[in-house]
Amino acid sequence: MGNTARTTNLTIRLCEVSIIPGLQKEEREAVEKRSGRVLTALKKLGKADEAQDFPRARAPVIAVLGSGGGLRAHIACLGVLSELKTLGLLDAVTYLSGVSGSTWALSSFYTKDGNTEEIEAELKHRFNQKEWDAKHSLEKTIEAGGLENYSLTDFWAYMVVSKQTRELQDFCLSGMTKHVEEGTLPYPIFAAIDGDLHRDHKKDKAQNTWFEFTLHHAGYPALGAYIPTARFGSKFMEGRLVRSEPERDLSFLKVTIAEELLDLVTVYVEDPNAPSILKKLQVLQQKLEAGRRGEDEVSENALVWLAEMVQNWNKVSPEERGKFLERLVQSIVKLEEHSGLSSHPRLFSKGAMSKILDTCKVLVKTVVCCSKWEWGTMNNFLYKHGDIKEKEMRNRKLLHLVDAGFAINSPYPLVLLPARNVQLILSFDFSAGDPFETIRSTANYCHDHKIPFPLVEEAKLKEWSRAPESCYILKGENGPVVMHFPLFNTDTCEGGIRKWRETYSTFKLADSYSLKLVTQLLSLSKKNVRKNEEKLLSEIRSVASDRLERIFNSIIQQKSFQELKMVE
Known part of the structure; x- marks a missing residue:
């Protein structure tokens, strides 16, 4: 060793x-x-x-x-x-x-x-x-x-x-x-x-x-x-x-809400102004409404943010849209973490939980990168190089x-x-x-x-x-x-x-x-x-x-x- x-x-x-x-x-x-x-x-x-x-x-x-x-x-x-x-x-x-x-x-x-x-x-x-x-x-x-x-x-x-x-x-x-x-x-x-x-x-x-x-x-x-x-x-x-x-x-070279979120962010990354984004948000809102958990503060917050954004999507700036998607994904992650400590049923099956959380974390990172329009991030191998x-x-x-x-x-x-x-x-x-x-x-x-x-x-x-x-x-x-x-x-x-x-x-x-x-x-x-x-x-x-x-x-x-x- x-x-x-x-x-x-x-x-x-x-x-x-x-x-x-x-x-x-x-x-x-x-x-x-x-x-x-x-x-x-x-x-x-x-x-x-x-x-x-x-x-x-x-x-x-x-x-x-x-x-x-x-x-x-x-x-x-x-x-x-x-x-x-x-x-x-x-x-x-x-x-x-x-x-x-x-x-x-x-x-x-x-x-x-x-x-x-x-x-x-x-x-x-x-x-x-x-x-x-x-x-x-x-x-x-x-x-x-x-x-x-x-x-x-x-x-x-x-x-x-x-x-x-x-x-x-x-x-x-x-x-x-x-x-x-x-x-x-x-x-x-x-x-x-x-x-x-x-x-x-x-x-x-x-x-x-x-x-x-x-x-x-x-x-x-x-x-x-x-x-x-x-x-x-x-x-x-x-x-x-x-x-x-x-x-x-060289490329750098089946959970419903995860699919909806992934599809939503994919479309947003390809074109932040795509007309279909608003419709996808509305579908996501309906599915979250169907799985709402009574007086659960986390789920209520997610639904409030989502309802506001659905109503104002075409009025806010691209930067505000990116920040909203980031908050939305984070709230869903918290929703699942909170479910593990309460008697409320999970949105996702227990076996899929880790995959969904990993997916959500990637979505968060993607939305953040999208709001910054950050591509091809790599360590600079010339950092503090004396001969440059x-x-x-x-x-x-x-x-x-x-x-x-x-x-x-x-x-x-x-x-x-x-x-x-x-x-x-x-x-x-x-x-x-x-x-x-x-x-x-x-x-x-x-x-x-x-x-x-x-x-x-x-x-x-x-x-x-x-x-x-x-x-x-x-x-x-x-x-x-x-x-x-x-x-x-x-x-x-x-x-x-x-x-x-x-x-x-x-x-x-x-x-x-x-x-x-x-x-x-x-x-x-x-x-x-x-x-x-x-x-x-x-x-x-x-x-x-x-x-x-x-x-x-x-x-x-x-x-x-x-x-x-x-x-x-």
Whole structure:
């Protein structure tokens, strides 16, 4: 026991924040392994035969990006990955990165070890059977509710996103390293935004706002500041781990009143102004009235508050609504605790009591977070770190990470890091609005930070957005080549783009997705890739040729230099 304690303390002391410019060691080694796989794929695709003559040759670095777009992005991104794999193009890719709905697809891809056939089959089955394991989702929410830094992100992940995707992914990133480290699968990068920094509109384009998760590390690329992914959420001070917390999973990545409360808060979190909230309050009022306990002061107070709020719901502020829901849940918890000390019958069966109390506690936390609009709460691993110059980064005890869709809606800033040396970006845009907004925003971001990126005139972007085609190739003097693929386009959308956008709106709920709609969307996203196979092959071969030519020239220059030295 003593040895174990000493080992644990030693581990804590040795776990420090890494301030390293460039790639982390684990990523560098995984990308090196992936390089061999990419060269093999290029050879099959009809290029890079010369690579065997250059033992020092490295493959070109190709990144696939998926935009946000909710459930639409989730399904469409799976279709893209599936078709890239079918065409043999996925093996030529080094990085996969996404935001929002695309990260849901990437999570499925890595939890299933890249088996796109199995992922598709399960996806179709879930939506055909209208399956959602509400019990398991609630259990995960309650479990998260016991954490010190519970936030709306937990509730959204387990109770909203899991219902939308019909899937609850309780795997951890750090537990899925095998195939990535062996080079079998591309290296994944999940994007988030530092919400505290992003709130200031002047810093919307600041590099520090971008946060990334990989299988190995989590942190701020602009600062080169990272911790092991398995330690994300743990407490650090002055760059050292002081308290370990369990790693968060990928989702963060039947009692009537409990159901009513849960349903009520779920709707409130999704939309505090939803018209259905008042009706749900009225139903809850009726059920509490039916179970009232005479002169019980606690139950009487709950009913008085509820009656007042039902009457004035549309007149009070969102903050007052949040505070009321918090008080309501607390009163129901007290009601049950009071019943245990009196002769009054419980609202709930004795066996369900502990589950209900746990559920109510989570609801209380959720309502509090909702009133504060608090998302992605985590311990700041840079707290009081001496090597971080920015006061704003080192003085906060907590971080609040939010969906990167609030920024550029595509993870360009993460793959454009010089250390990653990406030569070709395959950008798949699943947004329902202007499919070139991500290009426009990225170009502005890169201009502000002097990052090489193809220049595109605003007039061109506006012209393209009126009737988008399925593929655009953007090239500049420096930086990567960008191939941009709008999901809804004139080449593949039979019946018109507007019809498709209306059918697959961002706020379309999972319950309205039939198997037919899921299958149609998968087919459309695959068709977009398949239609542009030759363009993809051409650009992949081109960057491969450029890469090998540079290596060849470098070898010739070194050889000439050595010969010159010998003559001297």
